Amino acid sequence: MIQKKICILGAAGVGKTSLTAQFVYSKFSEKYMSTMGVKIDKKMLDIDGIQVNLMIWDIHGEEKFKKITTSYLRGAAGMITVIDGTRPETIQTAHEILTRVHTDIGNIPNIFLLNKHDLTDAWDISEQNMAELQKYNNPIYTTSAKTGEHVEQSFHALAQLLIS
Amino acid sequence: MSNTHQHEAAMQELRKLLFEQESARIDRLEELLSNQELHAQEIAKVLAEAVKIRSHSDNKLGQALTPAVEEALKTSIARNPQPLSDALFPVMGPAIRKAIQSSIATMLQSMNQTLEHSFSAQGLRWRLDAIRTGKSFAEVVLLNTLLYRVEQVFLIHKETGLLLKHIALDPSHHEDADVVSSMLTAVQDFIHDSFSSSANQGIESLRMGDLQVLIEQGPDVVLALVCRGNPPLPLREKMQTTIEDIQHDFHENLQGFEGDTQPFEATDLNLSPLLVADYESKTKKGSPFKPVITLGIITALIITWVVWGHRQQANIDAQWQAYTQQLMDTSGIVITSYNNRDDKYIIQGLRDPLSRDPYELLANAKLSPKQLELSLQPYQSLASPLVLKRALFILQPPQSIILSLQGSTLVLNGSAAQTWLDEAKKTAPLIAGISQVDTSQLTPELTLIERIQALLQPTTNIQLSLDKHRLIVSGKATQAWAAHAKKNIQNITEITQYQDRKLTLIDSPAYVLKQAYKRLRPPSTVRLLMTKDMQLIAKGSASDIWMVKAKQQAKHIAYLKSYNDQQVSLSSDIILQRAIEALQPPESVQLSLSNGILLATGEAQQTWIELANDKATSLDGIDRFDNQVARFIDEAAILAAAIQQLQPPSSVSLSFSNGILTATGSATGAWISSAQDQFVLVDGVHSFYTNNLKNTTEGWTDIQRMINQSSITFPNSIARISLDIQKDIATVAAQFQQAQRIEPSSKLLIKALYSNTASFITSLRLKAVQKALLAHGIGNQHLRIISHKTDATNAAETIHFALEVETKQP
Numbered sequence: 001m002i003q004k005k006i007c008i009l010g011a012a013g014v015g016k017t018s019l020t021a022q023f024v025y026s027k028f029s030e031k032y033m034s035t036m037g038v039k040i041d042k043k044m045l046d047i048d049g050i051q052v053n054l055m056i057w058d059i060h061g062e063e064k065f066k067k068i069t070t071s072y073l074r075g076a077a078g079m080i081t082v083i084d085g086t087r088p089e090t091i092q093t094a095h096e097i098l099t100r101v102h103t104d105i106g107n108i109p110n111i112f113l114l115n116k117h118d119l120t121d122a123w124d125i126s127e128q129n130m131a132e133l134q135k136y137n138n139p140i141y142t143t144s145a146k147t148g149e150h151v152e153q154s155f156h157a158l159a160q161l162l163i164s
Numbered sequence: 165m166s167n168t169h170q171h172e173a174a175m176q177e178l179r180k181l182l183f184e185q186e187s188a189r190i191d192r193l194e195e196l197l198s199n200q201e202l203h204a205q206e207i208a209k210v211l212a213e214a215v216k217i218r219s220h221s222d223n224k225l226g227q228a229l230t231p232a233v234e235e236a237l238k239t240s241i242a243r244n245p246q247p248l249s250d251a252l253f254p255v256m257g258p259a260i261r262k263a264i265q266s267s268i269a270t271m272l273q274s275m276n277q278t279l280e281h282s283f284s285a286q287g288l289r290w291r292l293d294a295i296r297t298g299k300s301f302a303e304v305v306l307l308n309t310l311l312y313r314v315e316q317v318f319l320i321h322k323e324t325g326l327l328l329k330h331i332a333l334d335p336s337h338h339e340d341a342d343v344v345s346s347m348l349t350a351v352q353d354f355i356h357d358s359f360s361s362s363a364n365q366g367i368e369s370l371r372m373g374d375l376q377v378l379i380e381q382g383p384d385v386v387l388a389l390v391c392r393g394n395p396p397l398p399l400r401e402k403m404q405t406t407i408e409d410i411q412h413d414f415h416e417n418l419q420g421f422e423g424d425t426q427p428f429e430a431t432d433l434n435l436s437p438l439l440v441a442d443y444e445s446k447t448k449k450g451s452p453f454k455p456v457i458t459l460g461i462i463t464a465l466i467i468t469w470v471v472w473g474h475r476q477q478a479n480i481d482a483q484w485q486a487y488t489q490q491l492m493d494t495s496g497i498v499i500t501s502y503n504n505r506d507d508k509y510i511i512q513g514l515r516d517p518l519s520r521d522p523y524e525l526l527a528n529a530k531l532s533p534k535q536l537e538l539s540l541q542p543y544q545s546l547a548s549p550l551v552l553k554r555a556l557f558i559l560q561p562p563q564s565i566i567l568s569l570q571g572s573t574l575v576l577n578g579s580a581a582q583t584w585l586d587e588a589k590k591t592a593p594l595i596a597g598i599s600q601v602d603t604s605q606l607t608p609e610l611t612l613i614e615r616i617q618a619l620l621q622p623t624t625n626i627q628l629s630l631d632k633h634r635l636i637v638s639g640k641a642t643q644a645w646a647a648h649a650k651k652n653i654q655n656i657t658e659i660t661q662y663q664d665r666k667l668t669l670i671d672s673p674a675y676v677l678k679q680a681y682k683r684l685r686p687p688s689t690v691r692l693l694m695t696k697d698m699q700l701i702a703k704g705s706a707s708d709i710w711m712v713k714a715k716q717q718a719k720h721i722a723y724l725k726s727y728n729d730q731q732v733s734l735s736s737d738i739i740l741q742r743a744i745e746a747l748q749p750p751e752s753v754q755l756s757l758s759n760g761i762l763l764a765t766g767e768a769q770q771t772w773i774e775l776a777n778d779k780a781t782s783l784d785g786i787d788r789f790d791n792q793v794a795r796f797i798d799e800a801a802i803l804a805a806a807i808q809q810l811q812p813p814s815s816v817s818l819s820f821s822n823g824i825l826t827a828t829g830s831a832t833g834a835w836i837s838s839a840q841d842q843f844v845l846v847d848g849v850h851s852f853y854t855n856n857l858k859n860t861t862e863g864w865t866d867i868q869r870m871i872n873q874s875s876i877t878f879p880n881s882i883a884r885i886s887l888d889i890q891k892d893i894a895t896v897a898a899q900f901q902q903a904q905r906i907e908p909s910s911k912l913l914i915k916a917l918y919s920n921t922a923s924f925i926t927s928l929r930l931k932a933v934q935k936a937l938l939a940h941g942i943g944n945q946h947l948r949i950i951s952h953k954t955d956a957t958n959a960a961e962t963i964h965f966a967l968e969v970e971t972k973q974p
C-alpha cells in the first residue's frame with residue numbers, strides 16, 4: 001500500500017469540505033460550516049492495481065485576514081485548487097495561493113476544480129477566465145459537490161498523476 | 165581696656181589685609197555648604213560617576229538603596245500596577261510556564277516513586293500513619309489515578325504526517341490510525357504557526373481526559389505514544405533511543421520515502437517494547453485489589469489493637485510484672501527494686517548502654533511508657549554477649565572478620581587488612597571483659613576480586629571486571645542473580661560504584677520476548693506480548709502452518725512459562741485463498757479481504773453474483789460479504805435488442821459499446837429521426853451517435869421537401885437534424901425562422917442532438933447554446949432541453965434539445 005498526502009485549497013466557501021465529503025462519504029449538505037484549521041479524511045483508491053491511501057487535508061479557506069500558512073502543505077504529494085464557478089473572484093484567490101505554494105513548497109501536481117457546476121443560472125466563468133487557468137497547464141474539471149459531477153473522476157485523476 | 169580694643173581693631177585690619185581673598189572664598193564655601201539647592205546641583209554633576217565607582221568597590225551602595233527601591237516599587241505598584249506588569253510580562257510568562265512545567269514534572273515523578281513504594285512494608289506503615297492523620301483515603305485515591313499504560317504507538321513520517329507504523333494494545337480498534345497520525349501532525353503545525361515557536365521546538369505532549377499523548381521528534385520521524393494515566397519520565401528516554409534506532413536502521417527508507425509504508429512493517433520489533441514495556445513491572449503493583457487488601461489489613465490491625473487493649477486493662481499488673489521479669493532476664497540489665505504506686509510502676513537498677521533498650525521491650529509488651537518511671541544507672545556488664553557487642557562496637561571489624569569470645573579471650577576468624585589487625589590487637593585488651601586477643605585463626609586476606617567472586621558466585625556466562633572502585637558486571641544472568649548481586653555488593657566497602665547496565669537479564673520478560681521473536685519469526689501481522697508471569701501471547705493473524713510451528717518452537721524458549729495463541733486468527737491471505745477456491749470468481753471479478761469483510765468488485769454474470777451471495781458468509785473467517793460486483797453487461801445482447809427496436813436499413817450498421825450506440829453508413833432523414841426517438845427504449849443504451857451517419861435527405865432540404873410535399877402536417881410535425889452547434893447554429897436558427905414564416909399558426913419542433921468529445925471545459929454548454937440562439941433572435945421560451953448528458957469516462961457530452969415555434973393564428 002502507498003500513502004499519499006494531498007491538500008485541498010481555495011477561497012472560503014468554494015466547497016472544499018463539501019467536495020471531500022462527497023468523495024469520501026458520498027454525502028452533501030447545503031449547510032455551510034466553515035472549516036477551522038484543517039480537517040483530515042482518507043480514502044483508499046485502486047489506481048491500476050496499486051492500492052493508494054489518500055490522506056486528504058481539507059484546509060480552511062483563504063481569506064484576507066486568514067491566509068493559509070504553507071506549513072500545512074509540507075510533504076504534500078499533490079494539491080487540488082478549488083474555484084467557485086459562481087464567483088469569478090475566487091479565481092484570483094486561486095492565483096494567489098498557487099503563487100505562494102510555488103515559492104514556499106515548489107511545483108507539486110495540481111488540478112483545478114470549478115465547483116458548484118449544478119448552479120447553471122449563476123455560473124459565471126468566461127472564456128478569458130478559462131484561458132488564464134489553462135496557462136498553468138494543469139487539468140481543469142467542472143465539478144459539483146451536490147450532484148457528484150466529476151468528483152470521483154477528478155480525485156482519481158490526481159491520484160493517477162501522483163502514481164505515474 | 166582701650167588698649168585691648170585698639171589691639172582688636174588692629175588685628176581686624178591685619179586680617180583684612182592678609183586674608184581678604186581667602187575670607188571671600190570661605191564665604192562662598194559656607195554658602196555652598198548651607199544652600200541645599202546648590203548642593204544638589206554639585207552632587208548631580210558627579211552622581212553617576214560616584215555610583216559607578218562605589219558599586220565597583222563593594223556592594224554597600226546596593227544595600228543602602230534596597231529599602232528605598234523596595235519602597236518605591238511598592239508605591240508604584242500600589243498606584244498603578246500596569247507599567248510594571250507590562251515590563252515584566254515577557255520575562256514572567258515563559259518563566260512561570262517553565263516553573264509550573266518542571267514542578268509538575270517533578271511532582272509526577274515523585275508520585276511515581278511513591279507509587280512504587282506504596283505497597284511495600286514501608287508503604288503499609290505510611291498508610292497507617294496516613295489513616296491516623298486522616299489523609300489516607302485521598303492518598304489511596306490519588307495513587308490509584310497514577311497508574312499508567314501505553315495503549316498505542318504511532319510512528320509518523322515527520323514531513324508528510326503519514327503513518328509509517330501503528331501498534332496498539334488492542335489491535336482491533338485502529339482503523340483510523342492514519343487519520344490520527346495526520347491530525348497529530350496538523351495540530352503540531354497549527355501550534356507551530358500560532359505560537360511561532362522556534363523551528364525545532366515541537367509539542368511534547370497532549371492531554372485529553374486521562375489520555376496523554378507523548379510526542380518525541382526525530383529528524384525524519386515522530387514517535388507518539390498514547391498513554392492512560394501518568395507515564396514515568398524514563399519512558400521519554402526509551403522513546404528517544406527508539407527514534408535513534410529507527411533513524412539509524414531505516415535511514416535509506418526514510419530518505420527516499422514516497423509513501424510506501426511496507427518497509428516500516430519491520431519497525432514492529434523496535435516499537436513493541438514500548439507497548440509491553442519494562443515499565444509494566446513498575447505498575448504491576450497497581451492491581452485494583454491491592455488497596456482493598458491493604459485496607460483489610462489495616463482494619464484487622466485496628467480490631468486486634470482494640471481487643472488487646474481490653475485484655476491489657478484486665479491483666480495490667482501481671483503484664484508489668486512480666487515486663488520487670490523480662491528486664492531482669494535481659495543481659496546487661498540488673499533490677500534492684502520494683503514498686504507500684506499511684507498507677508505508676510517504678511523500676512530501679514543498673515544498665516549497660518549496649519544492652520537492649522528497655523523502652524523497646526516496653527513497646528513490645530504493649531505497655532504505656534507514661535506509666536513507667538524507670539531509673540537505671542549505667543555500668544559495664546561482663547556477660548559475654550555484651551562484651552562481644554562492646555568489642556564489635558569499638559573495633560568495627562570488616563565483614564570478612566568474625567569475632568568470638570572464649571572466656572576473656574577475643575578470637576579473630578577470617579581475614580582483614582593489616583592496618584585494621586594492628587589497630588585491633590592494640591585496642592582489644594583495653595575493652596572491659598577482654599584480656600587478650602587470639603589471632604591464630606586468621607587466614608591471609610583474599611584479593612578484592614576473589615572476595616567479590618566468593619560473594620556473588622557468578623556463573624560462567626557472567627563477567628566481572630574491576631576498575632578501581634567500580635565493579636562492572638556484564639554477560640547474561642537471571643534476574644534473581646542480578647538482584648542478589650546488587651544487594652550483596654554493598655557488603656564490600658571497597659566497591660563504591662556498581663554497574664550492571666551491560667547485564668542481559670535472560671529471564672526478564674523483555675529478553676524472553678526478544679528470544680521469542682527470534683525463534684517464532686512471526687509474520688508482520690502477528691504481535692507477541694509477554695505478561696509479567698512469563699506467558700507469551702500471540703495476537704493478530706497468521707497462516708495455520710505458522711501457528712503449528714510457533715507452538716512447537718515456543719517450547720524451546722527458556723524461562724517461558726506458557727504460550728498462548730488463542731488470539732491469533734487465521735490470516736486473511738489464507739481465508740482469501742479459500743474464498744477464491746470456494747467461489748471460483750471469473751477473471752473479471754476481484755476479491756479482497758479486510759477485517760473479516762470480503763469485498764468483491766468488477767463484473768460478472770448475474771448467476772455468479774447470486775451464487776457468491778449465497779455461499780460467501782458461510783466460509784470460515786468471513787463475517788460479511790460486500791458484493792459490489794456489477795452485473796456483466798452483455799453488449800452483444802444489447803446490440804441485438806437495438807437492431808430489433810430500430811430496424812435499420814441494410815445501409816446502416818450499428819455498433820454498441822460503453823452504453824453508446826453508434827450508427828454508421830447512410831439512411832434517410834426519416835429513419836434517423838425515428839431511430840433517435842426510439843433508442844431510449846433500448847435497455848442499456850444511454851447515447852445514440854449518428855455523427856457518422858450520412859443523411860440521404862439533407863437537414864433543411866429535408867424539411868423543405870417535406871413541406872413542399874405537404875408531408876409535414878402541422879401542428880405537431882417534427883423536423884430533426886444532427887448538427888455541430890458551433891457551425892450550424894445559424895442553420896438551426898434559419899430553419900426556425902423559416903418555419904415561423906411558413907406556418908405561423910402551428911407548432912414546429914426542431915430537435916437537435918449535439919455531442920462533443922472535447923474536454924469538459926472548452927465545450928460550449930447549454931448556456932453557450934442559449935447565447936448563440938439568442939444572437940439569432942431565438943429566446944429561451946422556445947428552447948426545451950430534452951436531455952443533457954455528460955459522460956465522464958469519454959469526456960463527452962450530449963445535449964438533446966428542441967426548439968418550438970408556437971405562434972397564434974392572426
Ligand SMILES: Nc1nc2c(ncn2[C@@H]2O[C@H](COP(=O)(O)OP(=O)(O)OP(=O)(O)O)[C@@H](O)[C@H]2O)c(=O)[nH]1
Nearest residue numbers: 013014015016017018030032034035061116144145
Ligand atoms: N449548489 C452547490 N453548493 C455547494 C457545492 N459545494 C459546496 N456548496 C455549498 O457551499 C457552501 C460552502 O461549502 P464548504 O464545502 O463548506 O466550503 P469550504 O470551501 O470548505 O469553506 P471553508 O471551509 O470556509 O473554506 C455550503 O453551503 C455548501 O453546501 C456545490 O457543488 N453545489
Ligand SMILES: [Mg+2]
Nearest residue numbers: 016017034035
Ligand atoms: Mg471547509
